[in-house]
Amino acid sequence: MPPTRMQGIPQALPGMHRFFQGPPLEMLATELLYFAVVVSICLIIYFRTRELYSVSQHKGLFHFRNVFLYFAAAYSLRLLQLVFQLSSEVLEITPWRGFSIVLPLVSYFSTLAILSLPMALMAARFKQTILRETIALHLTAFVSLLLVFATGSQALLLLIQSIVLLASVLAIFMAPKQAKHKFLSQNRVTYLLLAAFWVVNLLALTKRLLPMELKLALYPLSAIVFVSLFLRVRKRLPSNVKKKKQA
Amino acid sequence: MSKKRSRLDIIYTILGLVREHNNSIRPTPLLRYTNISSQSFSEYFSELREKGFVREELDRKGRKYVSLTDKGFKFLEKYRILKGFIEEFEL
Numbered sequence: 063m064p065p066t067r068m069q070g071i072p073q074a075l076p077g078m079h080r081f082f083q084g085p086p087l088e089m090l091a092t093e094l095l096y097f098a099v100v101v102s103i104c105l106i107i108y109f110r111t112r113e114l115y116s117v118s119q120h121k122g123l124f125h126f127r128n129v130f131l132y133f134a135a136a137y138s139l140r141l142l143q144l145v146f147q148l149s150s151e152v153l154e155i156t157p158w159r160g161f162s163i164v165l166p167l168v169s170y171f172s173t174l175a176i177l178s179l180p181m182a183l184m185a186a187r188f189k190q191t192i193l194r195e196t197i198a199l200h201l202t203a204f205v206s207l208l209l210v211f212a213t214g215s216q217a218l219l220l221l222i223q224s225i226v227l228l229a230s231v232l233a234i235f236m237a238p239k240q241a242k243h244k245f246l247s248q249n250r251v252t253y254l255l256l257a258a259f260w261v262v263n264l265l266a267l268t269k270r271l272l273p274m275e276l277k278l279a280l281y282p283l284s285a286i287v288f289v290s291l292f293l294r295v296r297k298r299l300p301s302n303v304k305k306k307k308q309a
Numbered sequence: 310m311s312k313k314r315s316r317l318d319i320i321y322t323i324l325g326l327v328r329e330h331n332n333s334i335r336p337t338p339l340l341r342y343t344n345i346s347s348q349s350f351s352e353y354f355s356e357l358r359e360k361g362f363v364r365e366e367l368d369r370k371g372r373k374y375v376s377l378t379d380k381g382f383k384f385l386e387k388y389r390i391l392k393g394f395i396e397e398f399e400l
Contacts, residue, residue, distance in 0.1 A: 114394055117380070117387045119360045122400025183399055186316060249399045298394045300387060
Protein backbone atom coordinates (compact mmCIF):
# COMPACT_ATOMS: atom_id res chain seq x y z
CA MET A 63 0.00 0.00 0.00
CA PRO A 64 1.50 3.41 -0.90
CA PRO A 65 2.24 5.70 2.06
CA THR A 66 -0.40 8.34 2.72
CA ARG A 67 0.22 11.98 3.72
CA MET A 68 -1.23 11.31 7.16
CA GLN A 69 1.40 8.76 8.12
CA GLY A 70 3.88 9.90 10.74
CA ILE A 71 1.66 12.54 12.32
CA PRO A 72 1.58 12.09 16.08
CA GLN A 73 -1.72 10.87 17.44
CA ALA A 74 -1.33 13.31 20.32
CA LEU A 75 -2.48 16.13 18.04
CA PRO A 76 -6.09 15.40 17.20
CA GLY A 77 -7.26 17.24 14.12
CA MET A 78 -3.69 18.13 13.15
CA HIS A 79 -3.75 15.58 10.34
CA ARG A 80 -6.31 17.73 8.53
CA PHE A 81 -3.65 20.43 8.21
CA PHE A 82 -1.76 18.17 5.85
CA GLN A 83 -4.69 17.28 3.66
CA GLY A 84 -4.22 20.21 1.39
CA PRO A 85 -6.80 23.01 1.16
CA PRO A 86 -6.35 24.81 4.54
CA LEU A 87 -2.59 25.04 4.15
CA GLU A 88 -2.85 26.12 0.52
CA MET A 89 -5.54 28.57 1.51
CA LEU A 90 -3.35 30.02 4.24
CA ALA A 91 -0.42 30.37 1.84
CA THR A 92 -2.64 32.13 -0.73
CA GLU A 93 -4.01 34.46 1.93
CA LEU A 94 -0.52 35.22 3.26
CA LEU A 95 0.82 36.05 -0.19
CA TYR A 96 -2.17 38.25 -1.00
CA PHE A 97 -1.89 39.97 2.39
CA ALA A 98 1.84 40.60 1.91
CA VAL A 99 1.35 42.19 -1.53
CA VAL A 100 -1.62 44.38 -0.62
CA VAL A 101 -0.47 45.53 2.81
CA SER A 102 3.07 46.33 1.68
CA ILE A 103 1.75 48.40 -1.26
CA CYS A 104 -0.69 50.23 1.02
CA LEU A 105 2.03 51.07 3.55
CA ILE A 106 4.51 52.14 0.85
CA ILE A 107 1.93 54.52 -0.66
CA TYR A 108 1.07 55.89 2.79
CA PHE A 109 4.65 56.55 3.87
CA ARG A 110 5.98 57.76 0.52
CA THR A 111 3.28 60.44 0.19
CA ARG A 112 4.05 61.76 3.67
CA GLU A 113 6.37 64.47 2.35
CA LEU A 114 3.80 65.79 -0.14
CA TYR A 115 1.20 65.99 2.61
CA SER A 116 3.47 67.69 5.12
CA VAL A 117 4.37 70.31 2.50
CA SER A 118 0.80 71.01 1.41
CA GLN A 119 -1.51 70.00 4.30
CA HIS A 120 -3.98 69.29 1.48
CA LYS A 121 -7.26 67.79 2.74
CA GLY A 122 -7.77 65.53 -0.27
CA LEU A 123 -4.26 64.17 0.10
CA PHE A 124 -4.87 63.57 3.81
CA HIS A 125 -7.87 61.33 3.07
CA PHE A 126 -6.14 59.72 0.07
CA ARG A 127 -3.23 58.60 2.27
CA ASN A 128 -5.56 57.43 5.00
CA VAL A 129 -7.40 55.16 2.56
CA PHE A 130 -4.21 53.07 2.33
CA LEU A 131 -3.48 53.17 6.04
CA TYR A 132 -6.99 51.95 6.85
CA PHE A 133 -6.91 49.31 4.12
CA ALA A 134 -3.58 48.04 5.49
CA ALA A 135 -5.14 47.70 8.94
CA ALA A 136 -8.32 46.13 7.56
CA TYR A 137 -6.44 43.56 5.42
CA SER A 138 -4.14 42.68 8.36
CA LEU A 139 -7.07 42.15 10.72
CA ARG A 140 -8.91 40.17 8.06
CA LEU A 141 -5.94 37.80 7.81
CA LEU A 142 -5.86 37.48 11.59
CA GLN A 143 -9.56 36.63 11.64
CA LEU A 144 -9.07 34.04 8.88
CA VAL A 145 -6.19 32.44 10.79
CA PHE A 146 -8.35 32.21 13.93
CA GLN A 147 -11.21 30.68 11.96
CA LEU A 148 -8.94 28.18 10.25
CA SER A 149 -7.12 27.24 13.41
CA SER A 150 -10.35 26.71 15.32
CA GLU A 151 -11.76 24.57 12.51
CA VAL A 152 -8.64 22.62 11.57
CA LEU A 153 -7.03 22.18 14.98
CA GLU A 154 -10.42 21.90 16.68
CA ILE A 155 -9.46 24.35 19.40
CA THR A 156 -11.60 27.09 20.88
CA PRO A 157 -10.02 30.46 20.18
CA TRP A 158 -9.30 32.81 23.06
CA ARG A 159 -12.37 34.97 23.79
CA GLY A 160 -10.40 38.17 23.33
CA PHE A 161 -10.17 37.38 19.62
CA SER A 162 -13.85 38.31 19.27
CA ILE A 163 -12.74 41.96 19.01
CA VAL A 164 -10.97 41.29 15.70
CA LEU A 165 -14.15 41.11 13.58
CA PRO A 166 -15.55 44.44 14.91
CA LEU A 167 -12.14 46.01 14.27
CA VAL A 168 -12.26 44.72 10.68
CA SER A 169 -15.60 46.49 10.37
CA TYR A 170 -14.15 49.69 11.89
CA PHE A 171 -11.14 49.99 9.59
CA SER A 172 -13.09 48.76 6.59
CA THR A 173 -15.73 51.48 7.05
CA LEU A 174 -12.99 54.10 7.45
CA ALA A 175 -11.17 52.95 4.30
CA ILE A 176 -14.27 52.81 2.11
CA LEU A 177 -15.61 56.17 3.31
CA SER A 178 -12.21 57.84 2.91
CA LEU A 179 -12.31 57.13 -0.84
CA PRO A 180 -15.10 59.63 -1.68
CA MET A 181 -13.73 61.96 1.01
CA ALA A 182 -10.43 62.11 -0.89
CA LEU A 183 -12.31 63.25 -3.99
CA MET A 184 -14.56 65.76 -2.26
CA ALA A 185 -12.71 67.05 0.80
CA ALA A 186 -10.97 69.92 -0.96
CA ARG A 187 -14.39 71.39 -1.79
CA PHE A 188 -15.70 71.12 1.79
CA LYS A 189 -15.25 73.99 4.18
CA GLN A 190 -15.03 71.70 7.21
CA THR A 191 -11.72 71.27 8.98
CA ILE A 192 -9.78 68.01 8.70
CA LEU A 193 -10.46 67.39 12.40
CA ARG A 194 -14.25 67.61 11.99
CA GLU A 195 -14.23 65.37 8.91
CA THR A 196 -12.02 62.84 10.68
CA ILE A 197 -14.27 62.80 13.76
CA ALA A 198 -17.34 62.24 11.55
CA LEU A 199 -15.64 59.33 9.78
CA HIS A 200 -14.48 57.73 13.02
CA LEU A 201 -17.92 58.09 14.61
CA THR A 202 -19.55 56.33 11.64
CA ALA A 203 -16.91 53.60 11.79
CA PHE A 204 -17.42 53.25 15.54
CA VAL A 205 -21.16 52.65 15.05
CA SER A 206 -20.31 49.82 12.62
CA LEU A 207 -17.84 48.43 15.18
CA LEU A 208 -20.49 48.47 17.93
CA LEU A 209 -23.07 46.74 15.73
CA VAL A 210 -20.68 43.94 14.78
CA PHE A 211 -19.39 43.65 18.35
CA ALA A 212 -22.91 43.40 19.79
CA THR A 213 -24.02 40.69 17.37
CA GLY A 214 -20.71 39.01 16.51
CA SER A 215 -22.31 38.35 13.15
CA GLN A 216 -20.18 38.01 10.03
CA ALA A 217 -23.29 38.37 7.87
CA LEU A 218 -24.02 41.73 9.52
CA LEU A 219 -20.44 42.83 8.85
CA LEU A 220 -20.96 42.01 5.19
CA LEU A 221 -24.30 43.82 5.12
CA ILE A 222 -22.88 46.95 6.77
CA GLN A 223 -19.92 47.03 4.43
CA SER A 224 -22.19 46.55 1.40
CA ILE A 225 -24.28 49.54 2.50
CA VAL A 226 -21.12 51.62 3.10
CA LEU A 227 -19.85 50.54 -0.33
CA LEU A 228 -23.12 51.57 -1.99
CA ALA A 229 -23.04 54.98 -0.29
CA SER A 230 -19.41 55.44 -1.33
CA VAL A 231 -20.10 54.46 -4.94
CA LEU A 232 -22.86 57.07 -5.12
CA ALA A 233 -20.61 59.69 -3.53
CA ILE A 234 -17.66 58.82 -5.81
CA PHE A 235 -19.77 59.35 -8.93
CA MET A 236 -21.54 62.42 -7.57
CA ALA A 237 -18.29 64.13 -6.57
CA PRO A 238 -17.67 67.16 -8.80
CA LYS A 239 -15.22 66.24 -11.54
CA GLN A 240 -12.27 68.29 -12.65
CA ALA A 241 -12.41 69.73 -16.15
CA LYS A 242 -9.79 67.43 -17.65
CA HIS A 243 -11.25 64.24 -16.19
CA LYS A 244 -14.12 62.25 -17.65
CA PHE A 245 -17.21 61.32 -15.63
CA LEU A 246 -15.99 57.72 -15.49
CA SER A 247 -12.32 58.55 -15.04
CA GLN A 248 -9.57 56.03 -14.37
CA ASN A 249 -9.40 57.25 -10.76
CA ARG A 250 -13.06 56.78 -10.01
CA VAL A 251 -13.04 53.30 -11.52
CA THR A 252 -9.90 52.42 -9.51
CA TYR A 253 -11.40 53.72 -6.25
CA LEU A 254 -14.56 51.79 -6.98
CA LEU A 255 -12.60 48.60 -7.63
CA LEU A 256 -10.56 49.01 -4.42
CA ALA A 257 -13.76 49.21 -2.36
CA ALA A 258 -15.60 46.50 -4.32
CA PHE A 259 -12.72 44.00 -4.13
CA TRP A 260 -12.48 44.58 -0.40
CA VAL A 261 -16.18 43.86 0.17
CA VAL A 262 -15.97 40.73 -1.99
CA ASN A 263 -12.91 39.73 0.05
CA LEU A 264 -15.03 39.87 3.17
CA LEU A 265 -16.99 36.93 1.76
CA ALA A 266 -13.95 34.84 2.62
CA LEU A 267 -14.64 35.57 6.29
CA THR A 268 -18.30 34.66 6.20
CA LYS A 269 -18.01 30.90 6.51
CA ARG A 270 -15.97 30.65 3.34
CA LEU A 271 -18.70 31.60 0.89
CA LEU A 272 -15.93 32.26 -1.57
CA PRO A 273 -14.71 29.07 -3.29
CA MET A 274 -10.95 28.62 -3.66
CA GLU A 275 -11.16 28.81 -7.48
CA LEU A 276 -12.88 32.19 -7.32
CA LYS A 277 -10.32 33.45 -4.81
CA LEU A 278 -7.50 32.43 -7.11
CA ALA A 279 -9.06 34.56 -9.84
CA LEU A 280 -10.04 37.44 -7.57
CA TYR A 281 -6.83 37.94 -5.61
CA PRO A 282 -4.53 38.56 -8.60
CA LEU A 283 -7.09 40.99 -10.05
CA SER A 284 -7.31 42.87 -6.77
CA ALA A 285 -3.50 42.89 -6.44
CA ILE A 286 -3.23 44.27 -10.00
CA VAL A 287 -5.46 47.22 -9.03
CA PHE A 288 -3.20 47.99 -6.05
CA VAL A 289 -0.01 47.58 -8.09
CA SER A 290 -1.26 49.82 -10.93
CA LEU A 291 -2.25 52.49 -8.42
CA PHE A 292 1.13 52.22 -6.72
CA LEU A 293 2.93 52.66 -10.06
CA ARG A 294 0.90 55.79 -10.79
CA VAL A 295 1.65 57.19 -7.33
CA ARG A 296 5.34 56.35 -7.69
CA LYS A 297 5.56 58.17 -11.02
CA ARG A 298 4.23 61.36 -9.39
CA LEU A 299 6.41 61.35 -6.28
CA PRO A 300 8.99 64.16 -5.83
CA SER A 301 11.96 61.76 -5.97
CA ASN A 302 10.86 60.31 -9.34
CA VAL A 303 9.91 63.65 -10.88
CA LYS A 304 13.38 65.03 -10.00
CA LYS A 305 15.11 61.97 -11.51
CA LYS A 306 13.13 62.43 -14.74
CA LYS A 307 14.11 66.10 -14.94
CA GLN A 308 17.79 65.25 -14.42
CA ALA A 309 17.63 62.60 -17.14
CA MET B 310 -11.22 84.17 -21.20
CA SER B 311 -8.85 83.09 -18.43
CA LYS B 312 -9.56 79.86 -16.56
CA LYS B 313 -10.79 80.04 -12.95
CA ARG B 314 -7.89 79.51 -10.58
CA SER B 315 -7.96 76.47 -8.35
CA ARG B 316 -7.53 76.71 -4.59
CA LEU B 317 -4.00 75.44 -4.92
CA ASP B 318 -3.21 78.06 -7.59
CA ILE B 319 -4.43 80.86 -5.31
CA ILE B 320 -2.27 79.59 -2.44
CA TYR B 321 0.69 79.42 -4.82
CA THR B 322 -0.02 83.00 -6.00
CA ILE B 323 -0.16 84.35 -2.43
CA LEU B 324 3.03 82.60 -1.34
CA GLY B 325 4.79 83.47 -4.61
CA LEU B 326 3.94 87.14 -4.18
CA VAL B 327 5.42 87.18 -0.68
CA ARG B 328 8.62 85.59 -1.99
CA GLU B 329 8.86 88.03 -4.93
CA HIS B 330 8.72 90.96 -2.50
CA ASN B 331 11.88 89.88 -0.67
CA ASN B 332 9.84 87.80 1.73
CA SER B 333 8.27 90.85 3.31
CA ILE B 334 5.05 92.46 2.13
CA ARG B 335 2.22 94.29 3.86
CA PRO B 336 -1.21 92.56 3.88
CA THR B 337 -3.02 95.30 1.86
CA PRO B 338 -0.78 95.21 -1.26
CA LEU B 339 -0.72 91.42 -0.99
CA LEU B 340 -4.53 91.39 -1.15
CA ARG B 341 -4.46 93.78 -4.13
CA TYR B 342 -1.91 91.74 -6.12
CA THR B 343 -3.63 88.44 -5.36
CA ASN B 344 -6.74 89.69 -7.15
CA ILE B 345 -9.41 87.95 -5.09
CA SER B 346 -12.14 89.34 -2.84
CA SER B 347 -11.09 90.53 0.59
CA GLN B 348 -13.31 87.91 2.24
CA SER B 349 -11.69 85.09 0.27
CA PHE B 350 -8.27 86.54 0.95
CA SER B 351 -8.80 86.62 4.70
CA GLU B 352 -9.98 82.99 4.59
CA TYR B 353 -6.93 81.89 2.61
CA PHE B 354 -4.62 83.98 4.73
CA SER B 355 -5.97 82.58 8.02
CA GLU B 356 -5.57 79.06 6.62
CA LEU B 357 -1.98 79.71 5.51
CA ARG B 358 -1.15 81.13 8.92
CA GLU B 359 -2.77 78.23 10.77
CA LYS B 360 -0.90 75.72 8.62
CA GLY B 361 2.35 77.54 9.26
CA PHE B 362 3.13 78.65 5.68
CA VAL B 363 3.28 82.37 6.52
CA ARG B 364 3.81 84.47 9.62
CA GLU B 365 3.01 88.06 10.49
CA GLU B 366 5.74 90.28 11.83
CA LEU B 367 5.70 93.84 13.15
CA ASP B 368 8.30 96.42 12.16
CA ARG B 369 9.64 99.13 14.49
CA LYS B 370 6.65 101.35 13.74
CA GLY B 371 4.26 98.53 14.62
CA ARG B 372 3.22 97.89 11.00
CA LYS B 373 2.27 94.36 10.00
CA TYR B 374 4.37 92.51 7.41
CA VAL B 375 3.82 89.06 5.98
CA SER B 376 6.73 86.68 5.41
CA LEU B 377 7.14 83.04 4.44
CA THR B 378 8.16 80.31 6.87
CA ASP B 379 10.41 77.38 5.86
CA LYS B 380 7.25 75.41 5.20
CA GLY B 381 6.04 78.14 2.84
CA PHE B 382 9.31 78.04 0.88
CA LYS B 383 9.09 74.23 0.67
CA PHE B 384 5.55 74.48 -0.66
CA LEU B 385 6.69 76.78 -3.47
CA GLU B 386 9.54 74.39 -4.35
CA LYS B 387 7.23 71.38 -4.53
CA TYR B 388 4.21 73.16 -6.02
CA ARG B 389 4.41 71.70 -9.52
CA ILE B 390 4.89 68.15 -8.28
CA LEU B 391 2.09 68.62 -5.80
CA LYS B 392 -0.25 70.08 -8.43
CA GLY B 393 0.55 67.17 -10.75
CA PHE B 394 -0.20 64.66 -8.00
CA ILE B 395 -3.44 66.31 -6.94
CA GLU B 396 -4.69 66.62 -10.52
CA GLU B 397 -3.68 63.06 -11.38
CA PHE B 398 -5.72 61.60 -8.51
CA GLU B 399 -8.55 64.21 -8.60
CA LEU B 400 -7.97 65.19 -4.97
